[in-house]
Amino acid sequence: MEMIQHIDRLMEQRPASREILSAYRDLLVAMGEARPRTTPVCIDEDMRERKTREGLPLFSKKDMPLDFREAARLLERMLEHSKGRDRPDHKGMERASTEIRRDLQWARCLFTSLLSERHEDLSVMALGVGLAPETLRFLGMTALKPCLAAVRKAHSEKLHPEDWEYGYCPCCGSGPDMASFDKAGKRHLFCGTCGEEWPYPRLACPFCGNTDQATLGYFHSEEEEGFRVDFCRACSKYIKTVDRRVFERIVPMELEFLATVHLDLLAAQHGFQ
Numbered sequence: 579m580e581m582i583q584h585i586d587r588l589m590e591q592r593p594a595s596r597e598i599l600s601a602y603r604d605l606l607v608a609m610g611e612a613r614p615r616t617t618p619v620c621i622d623e624d625m626r627e628r629k630t631r632e633g634l635p636l637f638s639k640k641d642m643p644l645d646f647r648e649a650a651r652l653l654e655r656m657l658e659h660s661k662g663r664d665r666p667d668h669k670g671m672e673r674a675s676t677e678i679r680r681d682l683q684w685a686r687c688l689f690t691s692l693l694s695e696r697h698e699d700l701s702v703m704a705l706g707v708g709l710a711p712e713t714l715r716f717l718g719m720t721a722l723k724p725c726l727a728a729v730r731k732a733h734s735e736k737l738h739p740e741d742w743e744y745g746y747c748p749c750c751g752s753g754p755d756m757a758s759f760d761k762a763g764k765r766h767l768f769c770g771t772c773g774e775e776w777p778y779p780r781l782a783c784p785f786c787g788n789t790d791q792a793t794l795g796y797f798h799s800e801e802e803e804g805f806r807v808d809f810c811r812a813c814s815k816y817i818k819t820v821d822r823r824v825f826e827r828i829v830p831m832e833l834e835f836l837a838t839v840h841l842d843l844l845a846a847q848h849g850f851q
Contacts, residue, residue, distance in 0.1 A: 581606050584829055588837050592802070595837040601660075602836055605720055608655045612724040614645035616732040626736050633744050635751035636736055637729070639693040639771065642750060644725040650685035653721035654678045660717070670708035677707060692718050719771070726750065726772040739776035745784030749774040754784050756835050757808065757819040767817075768831040775831070783810035784817060797848070799841055807841050809850045816850040818842070 585603045589596045621636065629636065654675055661671035677684040684703075691699040692715060704711040730737070730749050742748040747769035755770030757778070765780040782789045793812045796819070799805040804824030809816040818841045820834050829837075 579606070579610055581830065581833070584833055588829065588833060592837050594840060598836050598839060599833070604659060605656055608652060608659065609720070609724055612648055612652045614648040614725040614728045616645070616728045617643040618732060619643055621733070621736050630738070630741055635747060636733060636749050637751070639750045639752065640690065642726065642729050644689070644722065644729060646686050646689055647682065649689060649721045649725050650678055650682055652724065653685055653717060656717055656721060667709055667713065673707040674709060674714070688714070688718050689722060692722070730772045730774055737774065739774065742776045745778060745787065747772060747774050748776055754817060756831050757784070757817050758831065759819065759821045759823060761823055763823065770832060770835055773832070783813060783815070785815040786810060786813040788812040801840060805838060805841060807845050809845065809848070814849065814851055816845040
């Protein structure tokens with residue numbers, strides 16, 4: 579599996595990210611076994627063009643035709659695997675796994691809360707099984723990834739990222755997780771929710787649209803060439819950026835996101851969110 583090979587190479591190159599990459603590597607095996615069903619949605623060209631003009635993504639996350647049953651099966655497998663690792667929250671993993679086996683509706687409620695960004699509901703569910711909200715969120719969103727990717731691929735002919743001018747995903751409307759510069763120096767944003775990438779101006783904040791150069795800036799990673807953090811003082815947000823011109827081999831952006839946790843810590847130290 580190509581993703582596994584990428585992770586193994588990254589763990590050798592970036593020892594500081596070994597723990598998180600190793601944990602994700604184990605989850606990828608289960609993700610590769612997922613076979614989500616997709617339900618085609620009729621979106622004619624007139625509707626697609628109207629959505630693009632009005633800045634509306636092809637789908638709203640909460641309305642995407644996702645295979646929740648397959649996502650729940652995947653989540654249960656991930657929980658069963660994770661609870662077997664030497665983790666202090668293994669009992670919470672076991673309780674969450676039991677909830678899914680007892681009632682599939684529990685997993686559906688979790689996925690709906692995540693996609694609708696109902697943070698309070700997520701916190702209540704996490705408390706109910708004894709897990710940290712960020713842990714349950716990570717596992718839940720990871721379990722949804724194959725389903726989200728399947729919907730994006732099934733409707734790829736309706737996605738025209740080159741026509742998209744906004745800082746949120748043209749497919750699902752999520753904010754970007756990372757940015758990159760391609761070999762020509764053009765900037766692209768990456769959606770960690772569904773995996774879509776789209777071009778975006780280099781000198782603009784994807785979160786608030788700010789173009790005032792006096793309040794935009796970046797700082798480089800001192801640990802490795804080819805990475806930087808772009809920030810906006812107008813909204814106090816940042817985005818991690820990888821310069822693909824520096825690397826001979828392209829690493830999937832979802833792995834770059836995990837392997838650059840040190841940049842998140844650095845951004846937080848500078849007061850960015």
